[in-house]
Amino acid sequence: MSQEKNVCSMGKQSIELKTPVYIRESASIVGTKEGQGPLAELFDMIGEDDMFGCDSWEEAESSLQKDAVFLALNKAGMKKEEIRYIFAGDLLGQSIASSFGLASYEIPLIGMYGACSTCGLTLSMGAMAVSGGFAEHVLCVTSSHFASAEKEFRFPLGYGNQRPLSASWTVTGSGAFLLSGDKGTKARAKITGITTGKIMDYGLKDSQNMGACMAPAACDTIYNNLKDFGRKPSDYDKIITGDLGTVGQHALLDLLNEKDVDIAGQHMDCGIEIYDAKEQDTHAGGSGCGCSAVTLSAYILKKIEEGVWKRVLFVPTGALLSKTSFNEGQTVPGIAHGVVIEAIGEGEA
């Protein structure tokens, strides 16, 4: 593998990958509600019910990760033995969806946590591992499940508690991505840059308005990405956040406007795309580690493959709360991890 030195410049928050990393294949699997939404036809698999044949919501979420990895390997025609690392994470305490979902693959596991930004984090570190020459092929997988997330963060579903309009709906789904140093016979897209997020805390405490809590982090990551790469918003066909939803989208556009950056023409949010909020009563939009992952696999990469978009900035967003921190009156800090994804050029080696 030829390898140019990767660029790390002091004072910058981004890395330019001199050796691009190919997203060789990917897979998405979702639950029933996502299977009734606007992206339904694009997902690889839609569950018949949200238990996925398991005995608990947590096991169901584990099976989503297991199946997403299986599908991605299968589509790529690769065996698990060819994968050097799995970078994985989820929203549950101690990341049990990943641990129990991935054990049977017997692949070295790098557990990651960035709340709903974890898809961006796993792609970032997976790309570094490949570009740095530490791995030929890696898998990146994240998941979320509406019912396990409600239990983990909010109220038992049986309570039937009311949700404010600023609340988001956790996506039931998992997306898996196979990253490689060479693109093989074909690849879906390539990763050319990374902007790793900092924790941003504006002091908001409303866990039912996570869009607003995460918007400052999305703003910071997008702003630094543009600055570090010397780009303007229109250098991207889309700037895609993970799960800000409608409330967070307003906050993000306002915050960037204060910095004289206008991304209104480019901005898209996976949480807004994945549901028909009015028809499906999902309020501000979708959220969860699975939201950006399945939207990337099913929708964004498809647009890139079709040549509709040449270069996008993918910025999954996470709210770094737990029920303990919330109950103790803490704020809800946010983080957002940016990944530059580009189309593969004609005849590119």
Add this chain to the structure above:
Amino acid sequence: MSQEKNVCSMGKQSIELKTPVYIRESASIVGTKEGQGPLAELFDMIGEDDMFGCDSWEEAESSLQKDAVFLALNKAGMKKEEIRYIFAGDLLGQSIASSFGLASYEIPLIGMYGACSTCGLTLSMGAMAVSGGFAEHVLCVTSSHFASAEKEFRFPLGYGNQRPLSASWTVTGSGAFLLSGDKGTKARAKITGITTGKIMDYGLKDSQNMGACMAPAACDTIYNNLKDFGRKPSDYDKIITGDLGTVGQHALLDLLNEKDVDIAGQHMDCGIEIYDAKEQDTHAGGSGCGCSAVTLSAYILKKIEEGVWKRVLFVPTGALLSKTSFNEGQTVPGIAHGVVIEAIGEGEA
């Protein structure tokens, strides 16, 4: 920075770092019980009480991470602006000790989860980031706190529940490590290899005997490290697990004996070293993300600096359970992440 290509060989679980990564500085901070143990004199800071001036156990744990990072930066004479990434993790749900402890540093954060093996995981990925040319300096920090861990995983402290002799005592402490591509005026040691762990699940379900649950993972990582590097146990001055304790140590030696590997002469366990189990009533030994981290910083690196040990295999061990998985009757899978740490040679550039 000159850079040889890093070695990643198919079928192997280990990476040899052709560009070694220096542990430029480190720091350890512990609670009162650790400050009464056999390693007391070696820690950089011992808290006067285990609240560390905070209002909750979780905030206390966050302050441990904050202080450990501050001390490590201070000892190295470096500013936070010089650090490209913090690799961090802890045991609490959604890693809140890290999120709330590290926010004020405004350094791009890579959140990691490997239960009590997280120190090994952060050192592994931090070393990859530096060796791959993605960063000049990174920080790796992990923590645990006896009281926040009991609340997270077991019973409220006020219950005064009895502990079986196989139970371990979660260390209150945090260790931070500053990794760099160049060793500056001096460095404590260097990282030359990584063996990333797989999830190992022998079906054990006893969360009060985590040593036994984690021993298969430690066995697998140590076995593969020896195989991949073509080494025998005596090629290491010490093979150091994180927190197997006395019960897990027996299991580990037995499991390796079954594979015709005898590490009885080299094995050491941070959980056994950190307390005087009889005097301090800690039963099987210490545990937690902080256990291996503070022992590495205070004790292991000191022995390496003094030339007593030339090369050690450091293998923090983690039990991948949550209270939810435990209550749902799941097993307790283990994972162990190995890092080869060597003394810096005379006159090494």
